[in-house]
Amino acid sequence: xxxxxxxxxxxxxxxxxxxxxxxxxxxxxxxxxxxxxxxxxxxxxxxxxxxxxxxxxxxxxxxxxxxxxxxxxxxxxxxxxxxxxxxxxxxxxxxxxxxxxxxxxxxxxx
Amino acid sequence: xxxxxxxxxxxxxxxxxxxxxxxxxxxxxxxxxxxxxxxxxxxxxxxxxxxxxxxxxxxxxxxxxxxxxxxxxxxxxxxxxxxxxxxxxxxxxxxxxxxxxxxxxxxxxxxxxxxxxx
Numbered sequence: 001x002x003x004x005x006x007x008x009x010x011x012x013x014x015x016x017x018x019x020x021x022x023x024x025x026x027x028x029x030x031x032x033x034x035x036x037x038x039x040x041x042x043x044x045x046x047x048x049x050x051x052x053x054x055x056x057x058x059x060x061x062x063x064x065x066x067x068x069x070x071x072x073x074x075x076x077x078x079x080x081x082x083x084x085x086x087x088x089x090x091x092x093x094x095x096x097x098x099x100x101x102x103x104x105x106x107x108x109x110x
Numbered sequence: 111x112x113x114x115x116x117x118x119x120x121x122x123x124x125x126x127x128x129x130x131x132x133x134x135x136x137x138x139x140x141x142x143x144x145x146x147x148x149x150x151x152x153x154x155x156x157x158x159x160x161x162x163x164x165x166x167x168x169x170x171x172x173x174x175x176x177x178x179x180x181x182x183x184x185x186x187x188x189x190x191x192x193x194x195x196x197x198x199x200x201x202x203x204x205x206x207x208x209x210x211x212x213x214x215x216x217x218x219x220x221x222x223x224x225x226x227x228x
Binding site: 098 | 145154156160171214215216218219
């Protein structure tokens with residue numbers, strides 16, 4: 001099972017909005033609504049920020065928005081803040097009953 | 111407060127074995143599926159294995175299938191990962207994670223480092 005495809009890095013200024021894409025196949029993202037997103041700060045454990053494509057766990061700001069179209073999932077962050085600087089990973093359930101992660105995207109806040 | 115605490119990591123030679131443990135507290139452990147996820151130094155996340163709440167359903171990543179065995183002891187609120195035939199590419203921080211819904215991990219441990227080197 002190949003990893004999902006994410007851009008390696010993105011950058012933005014405070015207050016901006018932008019989107020991180022995550023591309024898979026019909027055997028993972030395209031076939032199931034079990035896409036999740038994680039935020040990981042250096043030296044820390046990952047934190048769940050989106051589950052089942054669009055849902056936010058309690059405590060996650062509404063600035064984080066998840067969506068999906070076909071084989072591509074997206075994480076949109078609006079009103080970028082300094083503390084959003086982190087690595088972001090997408091993940092999807094697959095037809096093989098396993099989970100596959102994306103390669104990760106490093107977000108830099110300028 | 112939900113807590114997951116991994117232990118058992120360390121330095122092991124290629125071909126060796128290691129057993130990781132994850133002690134859970136603050137929730138009804140026997141009601142949740144649990145997973146192991148690893149992260150090689152400076153690399154991304156890689157899902158390793160999952161086990162259902164009753165141990166009836168177990169899955170592995172292709173990269174560890176046949177070498178790693180996941181298990182749990184609900185009476186002791188503990189999750190395990192027996193790792194055999196270790197390779198250099200197994201070097202990583204290993205996290206245990208609670209599965210909240212469908213392969214969504216809402217709580218993670220702090221991780222334990224496994225280094226495979228001669």
